[in-house]
Amino acid sequence: MAKDVIKLSGKRKSAFKDMVMGLLPDGGNLNACLTCGACCSGCPATGFDGMDPRKFLRMAALGMDDAIKESRWPWFCTMCTRCVHVCPMEINIPQLVFNARKLTPRDKVPKGILGSCDMALSKPTNSAMGCSQEDFEFVVGDILDEIKEEYPIWEERNLVAPIDKKGAEFFINQNSREPMIEPEEMGPLWKILNLAGVDWTYGSVGWAAENYCMFMADDDGWKELTQRSAEKCDELGCKTFLNTE
Ligand code: SF4
Ligand code: SF4
Structure with a gap:
């Protein structure tokens, strides 16, 4: 099996995503993704660490909270909000990223x-x-x-x-x-x-x-x-x- 295949077993609880949704008006629309990929096209952080905004959102939706906590990708995001402007569902990925940064211990912050x-x-x-x-x-x-x-x-x-x-x-x-x-x-x-x-x-x-x-x-x-x-x-x-x- 290729080492980067993500194996899912059973339904996981998306504690991180649910917490962020609780902070945002309309839950930041985080459950509305169409997986169209428009957000990735203009994102300057797409490709770093093999990650992009759509993939990051999917990880949150799938309850991969530990992987999100470990990921360095949130620190590549520039908070430019381009993803929100091109997203047909106006999904607030920067706020998801912002809250993911809070999971990084202070001594691990860039x-x-x-x-x-x-x-x-x-x-x-x-x-x-x-x-x-x-x-x-x-x-x-x-x-x-x-x-x-x-x-x-x-x-x-x-x-x-x-x-x-x-x-x-x-x-x-x-x-x-x-x-x-x-x-x-x-x-x-x-x-x-x-x-x-x-x-x-x-x-x-x-x-x-x-x-x-x-x-x-x-x-x-x-x-x-x-x-x-x-x-x-x-x-x-x-x-x-x-x-x-
Ligand atoms: S642009 Fe919006 S709907 Fe399309 S993949 Fe990105 S987050 Fe999902
Ligand atoms: S806010 Fe972050 S995720 Fe969204 S387009 Fe900019 S760099 Fe990419």
Whole structure:
């Protein structure tokens, strides 16, 4: 017998799938699969570890909970939701994957995601790259000066990149990759906001937009990072939280 043949004996209880269905409106339609394969066609994770979204859903439907718990495939999913958009039954596979990630013990989570989540939690800025408040403020000021020096039109147009501006309309966050690795990439957003006449600010706390705890399916960590940003937004009296991620 070929070693990758799945042998089924009797009907197994799908505890994992039933648990996920209990969390989702209409059970995420997880019982409605037509096995058409449309989800696999556009999925960037199809083929990794010999797995694809349809197969993963079938494993859940067949009650192969141990195999799901062991599988590394959920960590290849990008949560892009393409599968949901092409699925004729709108089956919520990303939520199935998200909950499968929760089955992975913390010491088995891919190191990059775990380290980024832990780093963000350890910094008031929420930066997964460890950018401090002081470094962020320095880089923002430095890039702003550079732009105005090189292109005087932005001095004339009063280009700004405020931090902790009280009462600004928009509280805007920023992926910390930019201030850390490609700071000049922050300028275009500031220019667009200037041209659009938007009243905005960054926060000195909670400005980092990335949230690896969410990708790790760490609900408590996800909540803590989001709460920091939301509380700073409230403290400044901003009316709209604009998430750039
Ligand atoms: S697209 Fe939807 S119905 Fe078709 S195989 Fe994928 S999950 Fe099942
Ligand atoms: S959300 Fe995951 S399973 Fe769905 S298409 Fe994207 S990578 Fe594939």
